[in-house]
Amino acid sequence: MIGDRLDLALAAPDPALRRGRFRLKLVAGLFALLFAGLGFRLLHLAPDEPAVEVAAPARVPEEPARRRPDLVDRRGELLATDLRVPSLAADPTLVADPKRTAERLARIVPGLDAESLERRLAQAKAAGRRFAWVDHRVTPQVQRAVLEAGLPGILVRHAEHRVYPKGASAGHLLGFVDVDNKGLAGFEHALDHGRASGLRGLGRVALSIDLRIQEVVRDELARAAREFRPIGACGLVLDIRTGELLALVSLPDFDPNLAARARAEQRKNRCTGGTYELGSVFKVLSLAAALDSGKVRPLQRFEIPPALKIGRHRIRDVHRARRPYSVAEIFSHSSNIGTALAVFAAGGAEPLKSMLGRLGLFERAPIELLEVARPQLQRNWPDVVTATVSFGHGIAVSPLRFAEAVASLAGDGTLVRATLLKYPEGSAPAPGPRIASRRTVEELRWMMWLTVADGTAKKAAVPGYLVGGKTGTADKAGRGGYRKGAVLASFVGVFPLDDPRYLVLVVVDEPKASAASGGTRYGGQVAAPVVAAITARIGPLLGVRPSDPAVEARYRERLQALKATAALASETRLAALDARP
Amino acid sequence: MSLKPALALAAAALVTATAVFQLKFVVRERERELQAVRRAIEEERWRIRTLAADWAWRTRPERITGHAGRLGLVPARVDRFVRVEDLPDATHLEFAGRALTVDLGDGTAIELRFKPASAPLLGAGRR
Structure with missing residues (x-):
């Protein structure tokens, strides 16, 4: 406008003024352009009427990382998950009358103790604290009742809580968490601190467990527990090819949802957290070591004396051998003396120690759990220790570690490492280092079959499957020696023997003799029937086809040959006795 | 500069200002909606988790075993292969x-x- 007036006053165009006017116009034009631009941009930004875009759903960011992953079994059954659960809390400074409030709450919330709550509220109030928990994890009904009661100072907090929908089914291996969702035991602990901590950020973790198998093992163990009233029991099923644990049951068990109420005895994981002198089942390992040394053959016979004297120690057998035993018979009839003799014939401590070492029996099992016990062994191995270790005394290992060792020998002879994590479909771990020769493995399988067919474990037979195994009845050590009458009855079974795939181990701690076991506490009477029942139930579930009759025929043929030579051996022995003056 | 373009500019400025405010309000409203939807999604997620847990609880082995007996189901057996x-x-x-x-x-x-x-x-x- 100044420009207009100037225009009127001074007609004579001054070049400087003209330049100024031109500049003004230029600036005005630029501003106009700018506004026009802004206007268009606004039109562009204005929302179209149907504002909801349907085509591409917006990606809502995943849940915060503080959540724990869901745990599922190998078939996707939910085992553990985080839920938003109401909890009751209080702002004590707002609670006018702690006594009345506590009494009313105790009437609404089941299991809440009025007196202790009153004390806590009063203390917190006196200290001026503004927060106190009243009760963790209440049901929605309780929550509503509390809100309806309208108690001043009482709050409902929604907090994430770990929930185990399958209850006690897999309590030991899952473990549990504290109120702040930190893992305190089992796999939950490993997820936070241990070998599975890398999986913490995942949404879900698939465990190797098959809940159906787990339940079968639990059911059969519980049945045995009712019959033999032991102080505890352990049962596990291991996939020999991959090392995946399909079931891991320890009795007595507990519900991880109520872990705080479980007794220490219930929380103890006997499969991994306890070490035991397992007894004769160990002969699987020691006789495999003897065979693998190449110095002992399965049909080689040993004269079995009534007692074996080593220094001032005497080793005896439960059932005296009346004739020379072959290694296979030492195994199937579970002769302690015979095993010790075979191990000495194979070279004594060195081959045995080397085998046990290669199997990892001197170390802790690297499983994804908190409760993993370190094996207990003697520092020095004089002859007497070598002899006792050969039949499973003087060395204490966890049942899991032992199961891994047997799986390594009964499978294809390469090292098996147990895991609680499922391998993704179609992938399998690379085979471990070779532990025993193929020949040893073959012989061992036959010897395990022999034990079931014509040895101490006849009750482990399962119609349809070729089953092999080894019984164990170990005296339990107490203060200053072995306790009388307290034994550990066990059986380790492998099926189907024509193509070993699964290992079933049952350990019963201090069974009482009953009619079902013929008044004895032997592993063959107590544990073997449990393994047979488990095998018969899980085989079809796992899709294991009945065994090849041709393999069984071959095994039987070898048994006949063995019997013939045994008869011959005892005849010649009798003849020799007769010939004596 | 003449009056007309100046007025036009002023009017344009007014219109744009109004439009900008309008847009601001709309955007705020949308944001609120978005937040509500996000909350609802979160809420639904928890509901789904709860239902999944409920399903897992209802299909726990003890319960299934009980039902199986009533329904006349029998365990798989080796000899049925x-x-x-x-x-x-x-x-x-x-x-x-x-x-x-x-x-x-x-x-x-x-x-x-x-x-x-x-x-x-x-x-x-x-x-």
């Missing part, structure tokens, strides 16, 4: 001549018929 080769010939014959219509996708449909397996094939299968 049958190989296809061991099945009697009747099963081959039962389906013989039965028609199966197959839609080829382009509108044409053809009819397939099961043929009874020939005797030599059966013999080979049965060993």
